[in-house]
Amino acid sequence: MHPVSLESFTKKYKALLEERLRDAVGSLETPENLAKAMLYSLEAGGKRIRPLLVFAVIDAFGKDPIHGLEAAAAIEMVHTYSLIHDDLPSMDDDDLRRGKPTNHKVFGEATAILAGDALLTLSFNMIAEMPEESASDKVKMSLVSRLSTAAGAAGMVGGQVADMEGEHRELTLEQLEYIHIHKTGKLLEYSIIAGAEIAGATAVQKEILVRFAYHLGLAFQIRDDILDLEGTEEMIGKPVGSDTANEKSTYPALLGLDGAKQALQDHLSSAKNALASTGLQVDILTKITDLIGLRNH
């Protein structure tokens, strides 16, 4: 199967993922408007980085990435729910997401909240629906446990609360990393470890992949902060400089723009070093790492 280009890998698994997402929502017996609101945000584009990480990790173990389809869909649902809720008027109050009106702008606030709730809830159903040949009940329960930890109060939701509490205040680098490790890092880590569990990774392999995930997550966030300063509205789908306008602490604000760019390079190198030390077929994972470091949106 190797070598395969990142482009053809991405194209293939994005298409499978998006079909699975549509099927999962389409097969629900639910009020039409709720299903529409769920699909609106699921289909709003996005890089599908988290699902691609699931597929690429399984691929690195020489297994068929298709075994990660439901787990990948579950993660994209959790990620999408978190965006819908983050954009709400009482949170970041964003009107645009990926260049399109945010969910509550189209469906109203109540339906947006409920669409988020429904996507979060459905994500656990996706794991339950994994075929037996993709995961045993034992692996599925481990995925449920890890997903709820990564997404919940000790993970993503906790990071969002810390982020809100940190607004309009100058944070230390330590506090800023706490926020990012929780708000975005834990779900990225989960994507990687979910792939590893499905592929039957050893404890040592999982340990190395957690280290990879740590550096990848911070690189991802630093790139985000840099893009907010250097991108164009067309590239990032929202106004440029909104972090500064919202008085958000960022890496460039704490380290200077050059310092942030150096930190990005350091984390990318550490991530790729971790990957290389696994002894797996990491070509796709390495390309995704570079993509995250260099992405324009």
Place this chain on the structure above:
Amino acid sequence: MHPVSLESFTKKYKALLEERLRDAVGSLETPENLAKAMLYSLEAGGKRIRPLLVFAVIDAFGKDPIHGLEAAAAIEMVHTYSLIHDDLPSMDDDDLRRGKPTNHKVFGEATAILAGDALLTLSFNMIAEMPEESASDKVKMSLVSRLSTAAGAAGMVGGQVADMEGEHRELTLEQLEYIHIHKTGKLLEYSIIAGAEIAGATAVQKEILVRFAYHLGLAFQIRDDILDLEGTEEMIGKPVGSDTANEKSTYPALLGLDGAKQALQDHLSSAKNALASTGLQVDILTKITDLIGLRNH
């Protein structure tokens, strides 16, 4: 162990449940304010009907109800999250719940939304944490699947959307039942079936218990509607007649007050008949059924 009074059964398992809820939130590494918001609503009192149903069903099979502790805690978390989100300004906009200020009144809207999100997420962790002697991985996965179905777009969340869409409109009895079966019935049914699965019920027993749950759920809702008319603010913890004020369709509005009372009695009888036909030790379950039919709050 039998006969035991409903009072002593309730007292014992409520205390164990509330301790488990406090422990589950207390052991999270999370921003203090988020943990406080989660606990505020978890500890706001409430009848704990759903957890008690889990315990009582296991008891009916002659098994130790303690095996249902985590499943019961999970259900109470889901129920509590749904109340927090329902009370939000963009939904029912309620200032009081059980006579206390609602979550967003105390913690603000953003934290209330996130506390709800965190409780929903944590509920799946609770199932993952069930000890092996209480549930195999196979039973746990079935509980995850059933909980996400009961709570999600095809269950509770779907019912909430249908409820919102039905406001300020006259509904048929069929539409009203659709709302209640989804908004409250599915989670009550889940409580009962979760207990049955933990106790090792047969398919036939589960079928009868689903019928019991159907009638119990509708009895629960009709009693709620009657209380909104006949209760006092002190009894129900919110203003009397708020359904009429909010132009909500209710059983008394559709059937007349006497007709609603008759329907309540019919559903209670059918529920108890179903119970009797299980051949199980249903004394506690029967008492809970009566309690639901006669409750004052």
